[in-house]
Amino acid sequence: MHAETIYAPASGLAKAGIAIIRLSGPETGAVVSALTGRPLPAPRRAVRRQFVDPVDGSALDDGLLLWFPGPGSYTGEDLAELHIHGGPAVRAAVLVALSRQPGCRLAEPGEFTRRAFLNDRMDLSRAEGVVDLIEAETEAQRRQALRQAEGALFKRCEAWSEQLLRLAAHAEAVIDFPDEDLPEDIWERSAADIRALRDALSREIDSGRRGERLRDGVRVAIVGPPNVGKSSLLNRLAGRDAAIVNARAGTTRDVVEVALDFEGYPVTLSDTAGLRDAVEEIEAEGVRRALRAARAADIVIRMSAPDVSETVPPEALAGEGVVLIDVRNKADMKGDDIAGNRPDIMAGDPAAPPTRAPAGGPLALSVHSGVGWEDFLQRLREAVESVAGLGEAAGLTRARHREAVSESRDALTRALEAPQPDLRAEDIRLALRAIGRITGRVDVEDLLDVVFRDFCIGK
Structure with missing residues (x-):
């Protein structure tokens, strides 16, 4: 969990009938109580509240409050939404009041979704689907982004990972238990499965970059x-x-x-x-x-x-x-x-x-x-x-997805050609790690800034 509580407009900065300000972090409950002067409402129920400045008690606005206690929230932390009138002056007054609260700061672009990823509320491919959904300008883009945000690509990668885990276990068994009564054709069967998975990854790479x-x-x-x-x-x-x-x-x-x-x-x-x-x-x-x-x-x-x-x-x-x-x-x-x-x-x-x-x-x-x-x-x-074309299968929508799948396929090719069991096992592990980078299971710290930099503030 993070030590700081973040806040940001979640509905943009244009003048509108309603504006939404979102908060997430350990002090969310205390800040909301200070803004309303009342106890927290029941979770996930919209209640009407008058919002006041905790410093001088002056009225800020009259609106709706929603409370989402962690870990069952979007970010996995305590989270709240303030639904206020969407005029610039009202929004600015509420943001100033929040900035004066101890432990609170304005969120960076994409920080809410980044916290959701870090708190295991979504995988990296779903997070990318969220930003694609925000950026979608056509119906086909919206459909593809929604499917990815709902986990279509994640499920496909998980299926590949499960196959690789099984293959890795078989390869490790040959190394760790040479004296055990293992099936004589265990490598031949594994090689057939490796070849089938490698060919499936090759077909994905050769699919014409449709998702991208x-x-x-x-x-x-x-x-x-x-x-x-x-x-x-x-x-x-x-x-x-x-x-x-x-x-x-x-x-x-x-x-x-x-x-x-x-x-x-x-x-x-x-x-x-x-x-x-x-x-x-x-x-x-x-x-x-x-x-x-x-x-x-x-x-x-x-x-x-x-x-x-x-x-x-x-x-x-x-x-x-x-x-x-x-x-x-x-x-x-x-x-x-x-x-x-x-x-x-x-x-x-x-x-x-x-x-x-x-x-x-x-x-x-x-x-x-x-x-x-x-x-x-x-x-x-x-x-x-x-x-x-938007087919039924979840496609690769970014160059980094395609690079990871290519790396996994190449590792499987090396495994098929490896002369020793330990080299085969290492190449299968490398193939598994490459697929894991798509969903964020391994080695993604250096990717986070790239993935989340395109988000808007408040998401």
Whole structure:
């Protein structure tokens, strides 16, 4: 338990009808009694109380009090919540009164959840799920974060740990009890189990980083030669004029990024400079940035048009595991128009009614008239879901999760190749410790500042 009692607003600092101030620590009960001048209420029942300044007895506010005695609280310590009016002056007066109480201090960001972890109220993966839940901006992010906060990843890691513990016990038995009547094929059976678990961890590593992409956002780059309608496509997807559209080639010089909530999935959409042999230095730099954006993308929308002869160079699609969507824009262009660009087609009309596109080859589309728009959205939806699909299994949502699983898999590979029983046992122990770092079972002190630094104050 901690010696200090911490307090902080748990509902943000904006003006609101109600504000919540949370306290946790050994002096919580005494502080609450001093603020109300009355005994503590029954646990987990909201009661109306007048809050006063213990120093001079002046009234602060009239609100609700909730009392959560430890260890059955969020932090595992004595905890209380003051539900007061959400005006800045009321909130400030209550915080000043709390600051004058002995043994009390303002909480640091994430300190309530950090105490919950240190007091065994949650594991590290659940704590990360809490901060992801606070930060979630789309429905898919919310669902993934909620599952992690409820322990889905923890349960999966615990299942791996149980298998590793059993394997470690078998390996230790061979070392510690060589004269006992152990099964002759004990190592062969253990090797088969190690191989199966190693393969399962490999499949998790090779799953396409879906959890991380869903948490951080799917990166979609629109690439193609000048004047094929890249900026118009970005504007229509964004629902606003985020990029300049003009018939003049080379209008887009830099990467224009727009963050979207695409049907519940977080997407960062990038409009890039037209890919061609640029002579001007600024346009050439824009082309280099466009290629970098394409290589870093999860999905590349490769656009072409019947009135543009240039094509996308192969190096633009060099990203590992990239999902490609081929789009042939200006599908409504007539033969007489192909001789030159039509600014009215480049402008686009988001309100235009969509029609179905013909099947086969690149996706036929007209950003201007809506020809093929529904087909394009369906193709993009399928691509986003394939990159960041929310399956039933609990995914790895952070790079540190993936590194730990990779380390565990590599240790199991070494165990299979180890020539001596003691080396096998050590590698299995290392595999177990690596998985334990995901949930916080071992060697996590150096990770705590990293995990909790993204929390808001009061959580």
